[in-house]
Amino acid sequence: MDKITRIIAYAKTKLQEDLTGHGFDHAQRVATLAHQIAKKEKAQVDEITLLASAYLHDTIDDKVVPDVAEALAQLQMFLAEIEISAKQQAEIIFIITHMSFSKELEEKVTLSTAGKIVQDADRLEALGAMGILRTAYFGGSHQHPLYDPAIKPVVFTDKTEYRKGSTVINHFYEKLFLLPKKMNTKTAYEEALRRQKFMETFLTEFYQEWEPEKANFF
Structure with a gap:
């Protein structure tokens, strides 16, 4: 069994039961x-x-x-077991511990080219149709309200506060719509804009359906 095959098997074992939108299917798409x-x-x-x-x-x-x-220690042992070189291990660990949006609230670092590409891929997964579904899925699993007009979007500067969340719809403004400008590559930036446009169309429809008495559907 080659190294990539074993890495895929490891990821599947660790993520296949996830119910927050970060399961193995997400990893495959990234x-x-x-x-x-x-x-x-x-x-x-x-x-x-x-x-x-x-x-x-x-x-x-x-x-x-x-x-x-504990998860990091297990991963490091696994990478050594399948004979990933020390240099590769160091880069992999650095990438996955520094690529998240929440990590950037604490510390901004410069990723390697591979890291920038993986970061872009992960952030694209937070946009478009997949981003809408994953946001709703995560919000529901954490008991976040779907939408409350009285709760306004905020600008997070602290990971702890960010993790508390506000509403599913607010997450579009608090994080997701900030991502296109954060893309590292032209390829990802262009795709991010396409996906954001779809999300904006979705929100227009959502607000109309939220208050059908104002939309005058019939």
């Missing part, structure tokens, strides 16, 4: 998007580092695992 972005950008990146970071990025995420330190 890996596919990362591969497509790298190809379109003609980026010179190590394939194992790129795909491992994509598949494994949520296996140590505090939204998914109860003990981040």
Whole structure:
């Protein structure tokens, strides 16, 4: 069994029961998007580092695992077991521990080319039709209100406050619509704008359906 196959199997084991929108299907799409972005950008990146970071990025995420330190230790042992080089291990771990939106609220770092591409791929997954569904899925799993006109979107500068969340719809403004400008590559930026446009159309419809008495549907 080659290294990528074993990495995929590890990710599936760790993420297949996730019910927050960060499951193995998400990891698969991030890996596919990362591969497509790298190809379109003609980026010179190590394939194992790129795909491992994509598949494994949520296996140590505090939204998914109860003990981040333990999950990270397990991952490091696994990477050593399948003979991922020390250099590759260091880059993979750095990428997946620094690529998230919430991490940027604490510390802004410069990622490697592979890291920037995986970050873009992960952020594209937060946009478009998939982004809408994953946002609703995550919000429901954490008992966030769907929408409350009295609760206004805020600008988060602290990870702890960000993690508390507000409403599902507010999340569009508090994070998702901020992502296009944060894309590292032209390829991801253009796709992010396309997906954002779809989300804006969705919100127009949502607000109309939220107050049907004002929309005058019939």
